[in-house]
Amino acid sequence: MTGRRRLVELSHVISDGMTTLPGWPAPRVTEWLTREASRANYAPGTEFQVGRIEMIANTGTYVDTPAHRWADGADLTGVGLDRLADLPGIVVRVPAGTRAVDRPLLARTRWRGGRCCCTPAGPRTSAPTGTPPPTRRT
Template identity: 30%
Template sequence: MKKFIDLSHDFEDNMPGFKIKNEDGSVTQYTAHIHPFVTHEQSLPKYQGKAAFEITEILFQTSVGTYLDSPYHRYPELRDISEIKIDEVILEGVVIDVRGIEKFNCVDIDVITEEFDLKGKAVLFNFGWDKYWGQEEYYEYPYISERLIEYLINSGVKLVGVDTINVDSSKIMERPAHTRFLKNGILIVENLTGLENLYGKKFRFFAVPLKAKKVAALPIRAFAEVL
C-alpha cells in the first residue's frame, strides 16, 4: 500500500498570510474569506425539498496558504501558473534539515553534503518554522543565503520549498531567491508543514495547482508519496 504524507496547512477563513506595511504606515493583511454563497437551506426549495446543496465562495489573494510561485510572479514576461507543466510539479524530493537556524539568519551551502543528489529534484528546507503557524513569531523567520541560491541553481534543482512564509528575507528588497530561482525556471513553494515526517525516506513531491491563466501564484495541496 502506498503511503502519502500531507505537507499543507489548512486553508480556512481568516487564515494567516503576509502582512505588508504600506507607505502611510498602515498594514495590508493577506488572508482568505470563506462563506456560503448558497446555503443548504436556501437551495432546498430549488429541489422541491428533496435535496439540498451548499455552494461555497472563497475570496483570497493567491499568495496565501501553502502555495506555488510561477515565474510570472516576479517577471511579467515569463510563464504564469497555467503554463507550468505537470512534470515540473511532481518531482522526486529531498528534505534538508536546517532546524536551529534563528530568525533573520540565513542557511548557507554548508548544509549541503555529498549525500544529496539535487539535480532535477524538489529541494525542501525544514526550518521547523511551521510550529509558529498562526502566531506572530511566524513573521520573523530564517531564509536562504545568496551563496546557497546560486549553488542550488548550478546543481540543477527544479523546485525549492520552505516551511516559512518566504524563501527570501523580508529585509532584503531585491528578493534574491525569487529573482534568481524564477528567472531560471525554478519554482518556489512556501508555507509547507510536516517536513520532518520525510526524514530518511525516498519520496515524490506533489505541488499541483489549478490551471489558472494570468495568475502569479496559487495555493496547492502539497504532499509526498513515499517510494
C-alpha cells in the same frame, strides 16, 4: 522501501481569518449558497451547500510560477505536472530575519537546480516592507 516513490503532502489548512503575512489580507471562508437557500431553487428533497473562499494567491502552500516574478513568465497552466511532483527535494530552513531565499543562501545547502526547494513557513514578526529584486532568471 527501495524502488518505491514517496510523495509528501505539504498542504496547509486554510481557515477563515488566518494570518498569511502580517499586514496582508486574511482569507475569508464563507457560504455562497446555504442548504436552506438551495431548497428554494431545486426540486423537493434536493439541497446542498456551496462554499466560497476569497484569498490572495500567496496563502497556504503554493507554487511561485515564473509569472510571479516576470511579466512574460508562464503561469500555473504553463508549468507541467512533471515539474512539480515526484522530484528530488530538500527542505531549506531559512534563518530568522532573512528577506529572500536567493542563490547565496541556497549555495550553503545541498540544493542544486532541478530540485524542489521547500521553505517551511513559520511565524513572522513584522510585515514585509518591499520585495527584493530577483538575482537572476532561472
